[in-house]
Amino acid sequence: MMSTIIIFAGAILLLALVYQMASRTETEGGMGEEYRFDGSRSRGWKLPSRMLVEHLFSRLDADFIGRHSLAIQKKYQRERKRITILWLRELRKAVGQTVHEYRMAVRTKEDVSAATEIKIAISYGSFQLLWMVACGLIWLQGPSAAQALASRAYDAAEGLFQVAVQLLQAEDAETVPKMKPAL
């Protein structure tokens, strides 16, 4: 029983540490741009390309690099790790922006269903968890270990994005004044 608690506490600590490290590196590396909570900008906010992450984990590239020296292999691992972390950060940035927009929108909206709220909350929670675990795996074992998790984090982000965007579009449609036909 005691060992289970220790393992659980250790896992939580590890996740917190990974989260801290990822957030700190983001600031130091200058990769993450400041969020701009500007409605006109964020309506056009996009998720980073899924195609890129598939290329990051390409078997073809890994096999090709495997035929080269250890120094090249290490460089490849370093570069792929950096880009995968960047991709995950951009994904989190896009999701954070979407959730912020969603929160701003529901403040002025009274008829948001509880089901939508729960769906958003679950999607956001599962995305955050997958994001942290994926980052942890990348830090510990390299990017290839996190391929499936990164893909799942993307699915969660996509689901959340779709729900929030639908709601935001409905909001936009309501706020745009109806045009009267020209006489």
Add this chain to the structure above:
Amino acid sequence: MKTSGKFRRPDVTTAMHDLQSRTLAVFPCDVAKLIYLASTRDYNSGLYFHDGLSVHFSREIAETALQSSHKKIFQELLRMSLENLVEQLEVFFRSTQQDSSTVLEAWKNLEPYRVVVPQDSDTVSKEFFFSNIRIALAILESRQGKLHLPSGQCASPLQ
């Protein structure tokens, strides 16, 4: 970049085909095409210029065709495997008529590939491209001791 509805899309497509079949056809690889297309862009304004294309079509159509072709080539290079990218760079270095080791050294130190990406590319795509180029350069450098690339000889185009 202004791409308002002043012209029809088929005109842009025709201009892109024209650009592909005349101007870009002479380049030995996609890396060379990317560099050429980036060079038609003004560094201060980000606008593209091509006199020949502007005469045949219009300045706006030429600009849009150049921008679209630039993005297309960049996307193709992003999707390319590392093995192909290394070959592309090798072909490009040979086509410069310079000593390959000199070109390689300049690419490593000056990083000219940083200015050839389309203006509106997202951060991850840009960084992924730079990263792939750095890996490809490291591979070419490691090969240099084993394989001497004669200058002034351009291998068959990799299309």
